[in-house]
Amino acid sequence: MNSLFKIIISMIIWGSVGLFVKNIDLPSMEIVFLRAIIASIILISYGLIFKTNRKNSLNEYQIKTRRKNICFLIASGTAIGLNWIFLFQSYKYTTISNSTLSYYFAPVFVILLSPFILKEKLTKSKLIAIMGAMLGLFLILSNQSSSTSISYNHTKGITFGLIAAIFYASVILLNKYIKDLSGYEMTVIQISTAALLLLPIIIYRNSIHISSIKSLVFILIVGIVHTGIPYLAYFSAIKDLKAQTIAVVSYIDPISAVIFSTIFLKEKLTLFQLLGGFLILLSTFLGNYEKNTNSHVNK
Numbered sequence: 640m641n642s643l644f645k646i647i648i649s650m651i652i653w654g655s656v657g658l659f660v661k662n663i664d665l666p667s668m669e670i671v672f673l674r675a676i677i678a679s680i681i682l683i684s685y686g687l688i689f690k691t692n693r694k695n696s697l698n699e700y701q702i703k704t705r706r707k708n709i710c711f712l713i714a715s716g717t718a719i720g721l722n723w724i725f726l727f728q729s730y731k732y733t734t735i736s737n738s739t740l741s742y743y744f745a746p747v748f749v750i751l752l753s754p755f756i757l758k759e760k761l762t763k764s765k766l767i768a769i770m771g772a773m774l775g776l777f778l779i780l781s782n783q784s785s786s787t788s789i790s791y792n793h794t795k796g797i798t799f800g801l802i803a804a805i806f807y808a809s810v811i812l813l814n815k816y817i818k819d820l821s822g823y824e825m826t827v828i829q830i831s832t833a834a835l836l837l838l839p840i841i842i843y844r845n846s847i848h849i850s851s852i853k854s855l856v857f858i859l860i861v862g863i864v865h866t867g868i869p870y871l872a873y874f875s876a877i878k879d880l881k882a883q884t885i886a887v888v889s890y891i892d893p894i895s896a897v898i899f900s901t902i903f904l905k906e907k908l909t910l911f912q913l914l915g916g917f918l919i920l921l922s923t924f925l926g927n928y929e930k931n932t933n934s935h936v937n938k
């Protein structure tokens with residue numbers, strides 16, 4: 640399969656995750672735990688089955704996760720879990736479009752924090768990108784459509800989306816400090832870490848009670864179709880594509896999320912919200928175009 644096609648399909652799949660999460664009758668933490676467990680099983684199984692075709696043996700793999708990486712892996716795994724929890728919580732309080740567009744504020748947080756954490760220069764173009772994204776967020780917050788459900792609390796939902804974006808940004812920054820691991824290996828460890836950290840909380844709360852076949856089916860879809868399969872496709876494709884190509888194609892994810900929510904959930908955006916969403920995506924694109932974009936897979 641063509642590498643570019645794999646990336647495009649992965650982005651479209653990730654863009655549809657909100658449709659399924661909204662229809663799972665479980666708290667966000669339980670959904671994230673089950674997603675992480677299912678995805679970990681798929682990714683680890685793939686690594687074990689095809690390990691003869693991989694550069695690194697299991698022993699080498701263990702050696703590369705030596706002490707200098709452990710703290711960053713645990714921290715980034717925790718951030719991935721919290722990132723998913725707050726994103727899924729955002730879906731419960733606002734539209735998928737609002738959740739997705741606020742979540743894509745993450746690159747702006749990276750730009751803001753990079754001068755302090757990575758010692759990167761804050762250029763004029765990046766400052767313009769930040770201001771453009773903030774204007775876009777203001778337009779979204781101040782122009783909510785009256786046709787959306789009265790049960791929504793858009794401010795709360797968008798706030799959860801922004802908190803998810805902060806954790807997404809922290810994963811991007813933490814990954815900069817992880818050495819000698821491939822994107823696949825990092826993701827396996829991080830998702831498994833998220834599952835392990837949530838396990839004692841889930842056991843203590845004894846709260847996983849799947850009440851319907853529909854929820855069970857959708858959980859399996861989120862774990863397998865929205866996580867395991869696209870991650871494998873993504874990592875098998877990125878080695879053949881330029882970082883700039885991946886950066887451009889990654890914006891299929893939020894665009895497809897907005898399209899899916901409009902078609903299947905009848906969610907509508909006002910003209911000003913559309914403009915706000917465009918400003919956020921354009922600003923994050925311009926601010927991060929020349930960066931390597933392996934971090935996108937944290938959705």
